[in-house]
Amino acid sequence: MRANCWMGRNRVEVQDVPDPKILNRRDAIVRITSSAICGSDLHLYDGYVPTMERGDILGHEFMGEVVEVGPGVDNLQLGDRVVVPFPIACGACLQCEAGMYSACENSNPNAGMAEKMWGHATAGIYGYSHLTGGFAGGQAQYARVPFADVGPLKIESDLPDEKVLFLSDILPTGWMGAELCEIKPGDVIAVWGAGPVGQFAIASAYLMGAERVIAIDQYEYRLRMAREKAGAETINFQETSVIETLKEMTAGRGPDACIDAVGMEAKHRVKPLNAYDRVKQAFRLETDRPHALREAVLACRSGGIVSVIGVYGGFVDKFPAGSWMNRSITMKTGQCHVQRYMRPLLAQVERGNIDPSFVVTHRMRLDDTPKGYETFKHKRDDCVKVVLKP
């Protein structure tokens, strides 16, 4: 089959690789009909996630048709149309039972590696480094899906792929980002990052009853999408001081909750500050550049919530622990527990409350994936989301 492989920093190649096979009783093989490039794939592309191997197949947002099932899968039939959640989860461990699927205790065969880095291991994830299991990803024609009796969501309606594909990751991730904010009537929510996850976090916050949602980014076209499609007010951080502007907009209170939908490769308006973290990251003195996180903590009102759904990999420095502690700020975070949100969100899509396809700006053939990464990385051609068709 054809598959998009990581070949080193800033290099992906679509290659001919062996077709996946059933390796465990509860596996299924899915023929992929749509797949996408995620913002977190860019962290891999940029070479900031350790434990990548040359040849790793990328991609953790995909859907398709079941073409083979192992003897332990009794809820899927050949021909079923399914969306596959990005965290691989067994459904039987204590974490899965508590609904914390992305912290599954059984789905990461490289758990020892993850323990060294993170203290405890997390779930396996498709195409997302060997720290999360070394599973081949879904930017390919076929994928092996472990624990297929737990994860995949059957789509029985005739909704097109683009309306349901994002149930695999970014729609639930944005939704969880808003849910962690425990939104109450009158709340003002600020969202750092107006990429696809940020867009869905904004839309979700409104669905949960937020009074105002303020989006922060540096790309005007993304802020425009946040205003026009998701209904947010916007701040361009290249033009103004975010913390000051947020204070002004909230008459000094600060947002009731802040969502970091940026993660480890944030940028800062003030060039020397940007360079400081850039250099430390280059010399591996810190792995992540936490500008958005620092700003979210400082901007949040005292007693408010900072919800982190942007991805971090290792260590940060200059974290404003004093502000966080002294001002009673709650930090909540996690890789999305997608399995928990897929069904209720599918219902929202079916009812027409949300149409996630508004983020799609580029559609490409699988063979053009390398071009998709470049376009997405350099924000060319007003790129927000790339969907791949095998």
Add this chain to the structure above:
Amino acid sequence: MTSVLSPSTAPSGHRVSPPPGGRSFRGRNVNASPLRGLARGLGVFSLGLGLSQLLSPDELARKAGVDDEPSSRALIRGVGVREVIHAGGLLGTNRLGFWSWTRVAGDVMDLATLGRALQGNRGRRRARTATATAAVAGVTVLDLISAVGNSMAQDEGMGAGGLHLTGAVTVNRPREEVYRFWHRFENLPTFMYHLESVSITGDRRSHWRAAGPLGRSVEWDAEIVDDRPGEYISWHSMPGSGVVNAGSVRFTPAPGGRGTEVRVQLTYVIPGGKLGAAVAKLFGEQPEQQVGDDLRRFKQVMETGEVLRSDGSPAGHSARWQMHQREAQPLPSRV
């Protein structure tokens, strides 16, 4: 009211028992092998120092700023004999903790002697004595690290010619079920990768076969010593077995319905010669790691039915292999 948990605050109908006594818990010493290296290094140092003290005491006296009188020469030779004894202990035995402590004691003696010399000396000799004192003080720190670290490892049985391994995992299944699976020793190879097979040969007897080096197997017979259904199993190898070993597993309910806590202890006596080398090889560089791997796979088998495989780790979880990842691509067809 003196107790924090006063009976009046308890829900009615429940008797409140006093909180269980706290206990201190010392985890395993994960740094055992660098500490062993340190102790051996200090042994080599003792040997070199001792020999030079025995062979050229005058040279050493001069360097330390000590008077080159017959009495100090005799003292230095005496210290030399002591150093060679330290070296013998550190290089020739496995009681690294004890022998490191003898070095610490020696350091204290030397520091006292040097301290006295420091008071009497003036000028360049004083400077030399001060340098020698600083050097001994530095080595004392290393000796202390080695002594404390290796005694802790020795307490846990890692020192003395045997391998004493422990591990624990929480399995989200009822205690009886977890016990039953383990009790069928034929099941052990599904998660203990160093075992090729275990077959039941009698009421409490079993025959174990493990994969040795160069494709040769290591085999032994074992019998169950203690068996308390749902709680505890212990076994040991039969007298006359080539591989002398013992093991036990304890099952306790995890608090608040969190499943079952499984705690395992394994002891292998590592004999000398080829057999010893073969037994040691079963466990690789980091034996503790292997028990952890076994238990993680045990948990997977109990909770999900089997060991999960990935493209990068096709054999499933194994700390030994996870450093040799293949790329995350489907395996080529073996047909």
